[in-house]
Amino acid sequence: MxxxxxxxxxxxxxxxxxxxxxxxTQFLTHDGIVKAVDGVTFDLYPGESLGIVxxxxxxxxxxxxxxxxxxxDPGKIVGGKVLFRDQDLMQISDEEIxxxxxxxxxxxxxxxxxxxxxxLQTGFQIAEAMLAHKKATKQQARQRTVELxxxxxxxxxxxxxxxxPHQLSGGMRQRAMIAMGLANxxxxxxADEPTTALDVTVQAQILELLADLNQELGTAIMMITHNMGxxxxxxxxxxxxxAGQIVEQGPVDQIFENPQHPYTWSLLKSIPRVDALxxxxxxxxxxxxxxxxxxxxxxxxxxxxxxxxxxxxTDLPPLTEVKPDQLAACWVTMDRAKKEMGADQLLxxxxxxxxxxxxxxxxx
Amino acid sequence: MFTRGTLIxxxxxxxxxxxxxxxxxxxxxLGIHRLPGDALFSEHxxxxxxxxxxxxxxxxxxxxxxxxxFLAGMIHGDLGESLVNRGVPITxxxxxxxxxxxxxxxxALIFTVGIGMTFGVVAAIRQNxxxxxxxxxxxxxxxxxxxxxxxxxLILVFGIWxxxxxxxxxxxxxxxxxxxxxxxxxWLPAFALxxxxxSIVARLTRASxxxxxxxxYIRTARAKGLREAVIMVRHGLRNALIPVIxxxxxxxxxxxxxxxxxxxxxxxxxxxKEFANSILNRDYNIVIGVFTGYAALxxxxxxxxxxxxxxxxxxxxx
Amino acid sequence: xxxxxxxxxxRPIAPEQASLWSxxxxxxxxxxxxxxxxxxxxxxVIVALVSAVWTPYSTFQVGVGIPYAAPNAHHLLGVDGLGRxxxxxxxxGAQISLIVGIGTQILVLAVGVPIGLAxxxxxxxxxxxxxxxxxxxYGIPDLLVALILVFLLGPSLTNIIxxxxxxxxxxxxxxxxxxxxxxxxxEFIEAARAAGAKPAKILFGHILPNALGPIIVQATFGVPAAxxxxxxxxxxxxxxxxxxxxxxxxxxxxxxxxxxxxxxxxAPSIALSLxxxxxxxxxxxxxxxxDPRGRR
Ligand SMILES: Nc1ncnc2c1ncn2[C@@H]1O[C@H](COP(=O)(O)OP(=O)(O)O)[C@@H](O)[C@H]1O
Ligand code: SF4
Ligand SMILES: [Mg+2]
Numbered sequence: 019m020x021x022x023x024x025x026x027x028x029x030x031x032x033x034x035x036x037x038x039x040x041x042x043t044q045f046l047t048h049d050g051i052v053k054a055v056d057g058v059t060f061d062l063y064p065g066e067s068l069g070i071v072x073x074x075x076x077x078x079x080x081x082x083x084x085x086x087x088x089x090x091d092p093g094k095i096v097g098g099k100v101l102f103r104d105q106d107l108m109q110i111s112d113e114e115i116x117x118x119x120x121x122x123x124x125x126x127x128x129x130x131x132x133x134x135x136x137x138l139q140t141g142f143q144i145a146e147a148m149l150a151h152k153k154a155t156k157q158q159a160r161q162r163t164v165e166l167x168x169x170x171x172x173x174x175x176x177x178x179x180x181x182x183p184h185q186l187s188g189g190m191r192q193r194a195m196i197a198m199g200l201a202n203x204x205x206x207x208x209a210d211e212p213t214t215a216l217d218v219t220v221q222a223q224i225l226e227l228l229a230d231l232n233q234e235l236g237t238a239i240m241m242i243t244h245n246m247g248x249x250x251x252x253x254x255x256x257x258x259x260x261a262g263q264i265v266e267q268g269p270v271d272q273i274f275e276n277p278q279h280p281y282t283w284s285l286l287k288s289i290p291r292v293d294a295l296x297x298x299x300x301x302x303x304x305x306x307x308x309x310x311x312x313x314x315x316x317x318x319x320x321x322x323x324x325x326x327x328x329x330x331x332t333d334l335p336p337l338t339e340v341k342p343d344q345l346a347a348c349w350v351t352m353d354r355a356k357k358e359m360g361a362d363q364l365l366x367x368x369x370x371x372x373x374x375x376x377x378x379x380x381x382x
Numbered sequence: 383m384f385t386r387g388t389l390i391x392x393x394x395x396x397x398x399x400x401x402x403x404x405x406x407x408x409x410x411x412l413g414i415h416r417l418p419g420d421a422l423f424s425e426h427x428x429x430x431x432x433x434x435x436x437x438x439x440x441x442x443x444x445x446x447x448x449x450x451x452f453l454a455g456m457i458h459g460d461l462g463e464s465l466v467n468r469g470v471p472i473t474x475x476x477x478x479x480x481x482x483x484x485x486x487x488x489x490a491l492i493f494t495v496g497i498g499m500t501f502g503v504v505a506a507i508r509q510n511x512x513x514x515x516x517x518x519x520x521x522x523x524x525x526x527x528x529x530x531x532x533x534x535x536l537i538l539v540f541g542i543w544x545x546x547x548x549x550x551x552x553x554x555x556x557x558x559x560x561x562x563x564x565x566x567x568x569w570l571p572a573f574a575l576x577x578x579x580x581s582i583v584a585r586l587t588r589a590s591x592x593x594x595x596x597x598x599y600i601r602t603a604r605a606k607g608l609r610e611a612v613i614m615v616r617h618g619l620r621n622a623l624i625p626v627i628x629x630x631x632x633x634x635x636x637x638x639x640x641x642x643x644x645x646x647x648x649x650x651x652x653x654x655k656e657f658a659n660s661i662l663n664r665d666y667n668i669v670i671g672v673f674t675g676y677a678a679l680x681x682x683x684x685x686x687x688x689x690x691x692x693x694x695x696x697x698x699x700x
Numbered sequence: 701x702x703x704x705x706x707x708x709x710x711r712p713i714a715p716e717q718a719s720l721w722s723x724x725x726x727x728x729x730x731x732x733x734x735x736x737x738x739x740x741x742x743x744x745v746i747v748a749l750v751s752a753v754w755t756p757y758s759t760f761q762v763g764v765g766i767p768y769a770a771p772n773a774h775h776l777l778g779v780d781g782l783g784r785x786x787x788x789x790x791x792x793g794a795q796i797s798l799i800v801g802i803g804t805q806i807l808v809l810a811v812g813v814p815i816g817l818a819x820x821x822x823x824x825x826x827x828x829x830x831x832x833x834x835x836x837x838y839g840i841p842d843l844l845v846a847l848i849l850v851f852l853l854g855p856s857l858t859n860i861i862x863x864x865x866x867x868x869x870x871x872x873x874x875x876x877x878x879x880x881x882x883x884x885x886x887e888f889i890e891a892a893r894a895a896g897a898k899p900a901k902i903l904f905g906h907i908l909p910n911a912l913g914p915i916i917v918q919a920t921f922g923v924p925a926a927x928x929x930x931x932x933x934x935x936x937x938x939x940x941x942x943x944x945x946x947x948x949x950x951x952x953x954x955x956x957x958x959x960x961x962x963x964x965x966x967a968p969s970i971a972l973s974l975x976x977x978x979x980x981x982x983x984x985x986x987x988x989x990x991d992p993r994g995r996r
Pocket of ligand 3: 075078079080210211
């Protein structure tokens with residue numbers, strides 16, 4: 019896809035297939051409440067490919083798991099709506115959500131090694147997804163399993179159905195997981211870092227496969243990753259998460275070209291580029307991801323933000339439209355940072371370096 | 383499932399079992415024949431008759447000749463003759479009794495594993511609820527009760543009180559008709575035999591189930607939209623079983639040896655009853671024969687357990 | 701350098717060990733089941749001691765009551781088939797159970813600890829032989845071997861203790877071997893070795909004290925196992941010979957006449973089960989107390 023068609027695709031959006039509104043998921047721990055997902059709102063459109071990026075611990079997985087009510091103990095979904103086909107997935111019965119899992123919304127996971135059951139045949143684990151929803155007879159399921167394995171380009175699919183997961187390579191296991199996800203031709207496929215555990219070459223193959231399937235089958239894909247490169251290769255729209263919240267969202271081209279949130283900006287800066295100067299390449303975000311048990315006051319990114327101003331320390335910026343289709347949660351935004359603080363020429367990206375609000379100048 | 387390698391492995395194990403059986407019976411043979419007094423202690427024979435009998439059993443020859451003859455017999459599957467009942471060959475007795483002991487042991491094992499795993503799974507799924515505590519405490523009580531104590535209470539409750547209470551319309555049969563008993567007669571002894579070990583299985587199943595339900599593949603199974611019961615049984619239990627099989631070996635030995643007591647209480651004509659009888663009667667040849675039977679039974683049971691691994695865990699191949 | 705090493709040598713117990721015992725005691729006291737076990741066992745010990753000098757009736761004398769009499773005011777637990785008082789015999793039976801249980805563990809400790817220490821510390825061929833033996837003994841049916849041994853040695857209290865110890869020594873040996881294997885790699889042992897301490901000193905002065913917790917737990921679980929064995933042997937008529945009262949033997953006599961006089965079998969069964977349970981609860985409590993990270 020060329021950049022312009024992709025941008026067009028992002029604009030010509032039909033009615034959303036999934037609407038997430040103010041989702042909140044928390045962990046009740048001994049030390050207090052961890053707000054893993056804190057008021058996440060977004061839409062997913064039919065057939066689109068939406069990226070969710072953010073560093074590890076920012077709440078991407080918990081957001082995805084919340085959609086299917088699969089949050090592990092001691093996690094609880096404490097608020098929000100997830101509208102899918104006129105029903106709120108958070109309100110329907112256990113039996114109803116069970117029937118949606120794997121049938122309408124499928125999910126695949128990061129580590130195909132541990133995500134497949136070691137004692138069951140791979141083919142059976144795929145067929146099982148169909149049988150769970152009475153989508154096929156045993157005979158049909160077996161047949162379709164072979165087709166699916168071919169579809170995800172597993173060589174010698176007929177003989178591989180009977181293989182146990184340990185007999186497959188890492189890449190093949192992830193292909194099998196994808197086949198499992200596609201078994202019931204779901205309208206949404208959530209992929210939680212599906213390539214993170216794989217070799218670089220295999221990663222590329224899996225991404226290509228997902229892109230093709232997205233095109234051919236029209237399945238909407240929610241691609242969770244901490245890698246901006248993956249987003250660039252696969253997605254039309256992207257959500258950027260930080261500390262359990264969405265800090266920026268919009269069309270991929272637009273955001274890659276013109277990120278408005280300093281966090282997105284620094285994520286993009288840290289992608290290694292062949293043409294970049296050495297010091298430029300080393301320039302990535304400083305500091306640690308915030309402790310979600312005691313999130314910073316004001317903007318959650320302020321302890322690491324080079325452009326922070328006084329207001330950032332006290333007030334949480336709302337997610338607002340900063341450009342057509344592009345939302346960002348920042349009091350300053352990169353347009354202003356570039357214009358007023360010389361962000362483009364910035365070499366020192368320590369907190370407050372560009373705005374002059376360095377650590378020593380903050381009155382606690 | 384059973385590849386060529388597995389068959390070769392089974393063959394090797396069978397050879398080892400034969401060697402172990404030979405070794406064990408040799409030890410018992412030599413041990414017994416070093417006892418003071420002689421093997422005909424219980425016969426109260428005198429003079430000529432005594433000499434004749436000694437000769438009949440070959441007991442008048444040097445020990446090493448006796449031992450060579452014994453080994454030669456063993457290799458042909460001949461365990462000799464009873465010292466008490468002259469002329470009665472031991473091999474058929476031992477084989478028959480082995481099958482009876484295996485029958486009761488197998489039913490006991492089904493109780494052990496069935497009850498143990500059910501309790502273990504329930505305790506794991508209901509972790510830290512009153513149910514979990516009750517089951518955990520019961521399991522300590524379970525393995526603190528010798529099987530004859532359990533047998534005692536079973537007989538009291540089901541054999542006597544229930545009988546009296548319902549005036550004979552409803553009771554459990556105590557005793558053992560025929561060689562292999564009856565369906566009605568097997569429950570109480572098998573339960574008494576298996577229950578103490580059920581609590582051990584329950585503890586282990588609980589621990590391993592708790593481990594398993596945190597695994598990623600359980601999350602995958604949920605994401606597929608499987609029913610919770612299917613997830614627990616098909617995806618959880620099967621994996622939780624793997625560590626449980628590890629203790630099945632010692633457990634089977636426990637059940638087989640526990641049978642000595644239970645068979646005596648319920649009058650079951652198995653190896654255990656014969657063992658106790660032959661020791662008390664000082665029928666040395668039968669003692670050796672029965673011990674040989676036990677060695678074979680234990681060897682085969684252990685082989686069975688090892689093969690179970692192959693069935694349960696596809697990653698294991700011999 | 702030499703000075704530091706010497707300083708370490710004079711401190712045989714690992715630093716974290718000191719507070720471990722007081723912590724363990726605190727944790728054990730909080731475990732109600734273990735505490736109940738301790739109280740019950742104290743009672744059993746007292747009863748056993750008292751029965752050596754006094755019982756309501758003679759333990760051996762037949763005809764002190766009507767045979768098979770049910771529990772009554774004179775004979776609180778009834779009378780057995782020979783007219784002996786069940787309560788008196790039950791009290792005396794505690795002696796045998798305790799002697800066998802504790803005697804066996806002393807033997808098991810005496811054999812298993814040195815073997816385990818040596819195998820774990822010196823490794824090599826000796827360790828291989830020991831490991832082979834341990835696995836061999838785990839593979840054989842313990843009760844049957846004990847039966848045969850008692851049969852070969854002749855039934856007496858000493859022989860029973862020996863027979864049970866022979867079938868259970870490897871529990872302790874395996875545990876101590878494992879502990880030694882891991883402890884020998886710790887710095888304070890290395891330091892002692894570097895300072896030239898002799899193996900015997902390292903083993904008994906340094907490794908053993910640090911392995912004491914698990915050893916105590918194992919020994920606590922070993923006692924009921926031995927008592928259970930003795931009960932089995934007595935039940936099968938191969939225990940301490942009559943007329944000495946044993947719980948297993950009393951149960952064996954009683955189960956035959958269970959229809960006429962259930963108390964004869966119920967009394968020893970309950971005494972035995974409670975004793976085993978008390979030891980197991982105590983063992984569980986000790987394990988949780990001494991090894992907070994332990995399984996369970
Ligand atoms: N079991 C748990 N207990 C407490 N907090 C948890 C648990 N699992 C996740 N969290 C919290 O949820 C946050 C988000 O986790 P996650 O969604 O897995 O992040 P991501 O997928 O973006 O790497 C983590 O930063 C952590 O604080
Ligand atoms: S400029 Fe302020 S609001 Fe914007 S990201 Fe930085 S700290 Fe947050
Ligand atoms: Mg994640």
